[in-house]
Amino acid sequence: MRLIVESLACRRSGRRIFSGLSFALGAGEALMVTGRNGAGKSSLLALLSGRLKPDAGTIRVEGVGEATLPECLHVVGHRDGLKGALTAQENLDFARDLLGQPTAGPREALEALGLAHALRLPVTYLSAGQRRRVALARLLVCRRPLWLLDEPTAALDTASQGVLAGLMAKHRAQGGLVVAATHQSLGLEDARELRIAPPSPDAALAESDPWA
Amino acid sequence: MIRTLSALVRRDLMLAARVGGSGSLSLVFFLMIVALVPFALGPDLNLLSRIGPAILWLSAVLATLIGLDRLFQADEEDGSLDLMTASAAPLELVVLAKVLAHWITTGLPLALAAPLFGLLVALTPTAMGATALTLLIGTPALTFIGAVGAALTASIRRGGLILAIVVLPLMIPTLIFGVSAAESALSSTVPFTTPLAILAGLSLIAAVVGTLAAAAALRWGE
Numbered sequence: 001m002r003l004i005v006e007s008l009a010c011r012r013s014g015r016r017i018f019s020g021l022s023f024a025l026g027a028g029e030a031l032m033v034t035g036r037n038g039a040g041k042s043s044l045l046a047l048l049s050g051r052l053k054p055d056a057g058t059i060r061v062e063g064v065g066e067a068t069l070p071e072c073l074h075v076v077g078h079r080d081g082l083k084g085a086l087t088a089q090e091n092l093d094f095a096r097d098l099l100g101q102p103t104a105g106p107r108e109a110l111e112a113l114g115l116a117h118a119l120r121l122p123v124t125y126l127s128a129g130q131r132r133r134v135a136l137a138r139l140l141v142c143r144r145p146l147w148l149l150d151e152p153t154a155a156l157d158t159a160s161q162g163v164l165a166g167l168m169a170k171h172r173a174q175g176g177l178v179v180a181a182t183h184q185s186l187g188l189e190d191a192r193e194l195r196i197a198p199p200s201p202d203a204a205l206a207e208s209d210p211w212a
Numbered sequence: 213m214i215r216t217l218s219a220l221v222r223r224d225l226m227l228a229a230r231v232g233g234s235g236s237l238s239l240v241f242f243l244m245i246v247a248l249v250p251f252a253l254g255p256d257l258n259l260l261s262r263i264g265p266a267i268l269w270l271s272a273v274l275a276t277l278i279g280l281d282r283l284f285q286a287d288e289e290d291g292s293l294d295l296m297t298a299s300a301a302p303l304e305l306v307v308l309a310k311v312l313a314h315w316i317t318t319g320l321p322l323a324l325a326a327p328l329f330g331l332l333v334a335l336t337p338t339a340m341g342a343t344a345l346t347l348l349i350g351t352p353a354l355t356f357i358g359a360v361g362a363a364l365t366a367s368i369r370r371g372g373l374i375l376a377i378v379v380l381p382l383m384i385p386t387l388i389f390g391v392s393a394a395e396s397a398l399s400s401t402v403p404f405t406t407p408l409a410i411l412a413g414l415s416l417i418a419a420v421v422g423t424l425a426a427a428a429a430l431r432w433g434e
Contacts, residue, residue, distance in 0.1 A: 051294055070298045079291025085230045086223070097219030098299045 001064045001072060001145045002026050003048075003177060008057035010043045017043050018196050019056065027145075030168065030178040030188045035196035041181035042077065044196065045148045048179065049075050064145070074099075074142070077150035080135040084124030088115070088134045091123055092141050099142040109140035113163055128155040136164060139171075147171060149180040161187070216301040217309045224313030235317035238278035242322055245271040246329045257334045264333035265343045265394035271329075272322050272347055273383055276354040280379075281372035283314055283362040284430060293366075293430070303427040311359045311423065319351030342397030342404065346411060350390040353415040356422030357382045363429035386414050 002024065009019035017040035025031055033041045046052040048059060050070040061069050082091050092106035110116050113133045118126060123134060132155050139147055147168070153161050165187030168178050180186055228235050249267050250260060260267075287293040287310075296306045326347050330340040361379035365371030393407035 049294065050297065067300075071300050073298065075294060075298065077291065077294075079289070079294070081291035081295040083223070083227060083290070083292065085227055090223075090226065094219055094223045095295065097215055098295065098301075100216075100300050 001177065002062040003069075003146060003179075004058075004060045004062065005048075006058050006060075008044075008047065008059065009055040010040055010047055010052065011055040012043060012052070016055070021057070021194070021196070023192070023194055025177050025179070025192075027175040027177065028172045030172060030180070030191035032186065032188060032191045032193045033179065033181040033196065034183070034193055036198065039196040039198060041196060042150055045075070045077065045150050045179065045181055048146075049073060049148055069146075072144055073146040073148055074139050074144045075148045075150075076132075076135050076139065076152055077148075078154075080131060081138075082123045082131060082134055085122060087120050087122055088126070088137075089119045091134060092137055095138045096141045099144065101143045102141060103143045104140045106137070106141060109137040110134070112140055112167070113137050113160065129157060129160065132156055133160060136167070139167065145175070146177045146179065149178065149182075151182060152180060153182070153184055153186060213301055213305065216299055217305060220296075220306060220309035221313045221316075224310055225316065228313070228317040235279070235321060238275040238318045239321050239325060241278050242271050242275035242325065243329060245274060246332050250332060261334040261336060261339070264330060264335040265339060265346075266391045267333050268326055268330060268335075268343050268347070269350075269387055269391045269394065272326070272351065273354060273380070273387055275322060276318060276351065276358055276383075277372075277376050277379070279318060280314075280355075280358040280362050281365060281375050283310060283359060284366040284426075285362070285371065288366045303430060304423050307359065307363070307426045307430070308419075308423050311355055311426070314359070315352055315355040319355050320348075323347035323351055336398070339394065339398055343394045346390045346393045346408065349408065349415060350386050350393075350411050353386045353411075353418040354383055356415075356418035356426075357386070359422050359426045360429060363426035363433070366430060367433050386411070386418075389414060 004024045006022050008021040010017040023031060033044055035041055043052060047054050059069065061072060064072050088110060089106045092109060096102045107116060107119055110119055113136060115130060115133050118130060123131060126134065136152065152164060156164065168188060172178060178188065246267060253259060284293065297303060323344055326344040327340040330343060335343065358379050361375040364378065365375045368374065389407050389411045393404065393411050396402040396407055397404045
């Protein structure tokens with residue numbers, strides 16, 4: 001698939017976060033979204049996942065048939081979408097049924113992340129890093145071409161960061177796309193970088209002045 | 213589609229069973245209100261059995277509100293709702309599945325427990341049966357109407373009170389026809405089936421309008 005973003009602008013609660021963002025991402029490519037805290041990295045991912053509506057600009061996908069963009073992507077972010085009362089297996093089974101196109105089973109997915117022993121444990125018993133690994137295991141239980149990762153290495157130990165880098169490399173080798181908001185290098189080889197610059201103060205002033 | 217629907221219903225039922233959630237709580241609340249009324253009115257059995265169906269219905273309406281505020285809020289907070297919007301199934305189907313699961317854990321137990329609680333307000337066996345049947349047919353309307361309020365207040369912290377204020381007025385028609393159906397089973401002025409059919413109609417309308425409106429509210433809130 002191919003993801004094309006043209007002059008995207010984001011506004012939240014009336015404040016312009018960023019504007020004029022353009023990039024195109026083809027099969028096997030990765031994009032690292034960087035920028036200071038509050039620059040709009042998570043907002044960009046939320047726009048791509050369809051959770052926010054763009055203020056201006058367009059987001060298009062090509063080469064996926066009739067599927068819409070939200071049906072082509074996995075999101076792993078700060079809110080991990082895991083239910084603490086359910087076991088890791090039940091959480092992953094639910095994601096499999098919900099998202100469709102199942103590939104690996106929950107056991108294999110957790111094994112790939114070195115967490116097979118947590119299969120039957122309620123997620124609420126897991127540590128922050130283990131929880132994040134269960135959320136990442138969701139990437140493996142269904143096949144979706146675009147991965148949107150928001151700070152995927154947060155709370156992960158070095159070994160798990162290596163595992164994640166391997167998973168992303170494998171996903172890209174199979175023609176997948178990765179968009180990751182991050183402050184660290186994720187081990188993404190020849191990934192492109194998109195730096196979200198803060199809006200210039202003049203523009204911000206002009207924007208906030210209703211009489212201008 | 214069916215797979216998604218059943219996965220959602222199964223998950224919500226499993227969560228309700230495991231967290232010991234609002235289902236049992238609203239049943240206890242129902243029992244509390246019904247038990248309080250005879251204390252307030254005094255031991256006048258004729259009066260109690262005359263207003264019994266109304267008391268049961270009023271208690272059921274209030275008990276439906278328990279736990280309704282968490283219907284979408286819990287999923288909104290932990291990001292499960294984002295997962296659900298990424299599904300190929302439309303959001304309306306997700307809402308329908310969640311409301312169905314919620315009704316099975318809260319509305320259905322209320323209707324099934326109504327004959328038992330009817331003993332507390334000295335209902336005759338006919339009235340018990342009639343009230344239980346009207347609750348069985350009418351509580352889906354309450355849950356679907358409540359779902360719209362739950363969707364509107366999903367992203368508001370402590371939205372439970374606002375939820376009650378928003379949805380209670382909308383539940384009035386269901387209350388009117390629920391009580392009048394239960395009472396018409398006792399008197400012979402109106403045939404039982406007339407208000408019952410209207411009640412069933414209200415439930416069906418609420419199922420369609422509630423599902424669409426709740427999904428729209430969730431989309432708008434994002």
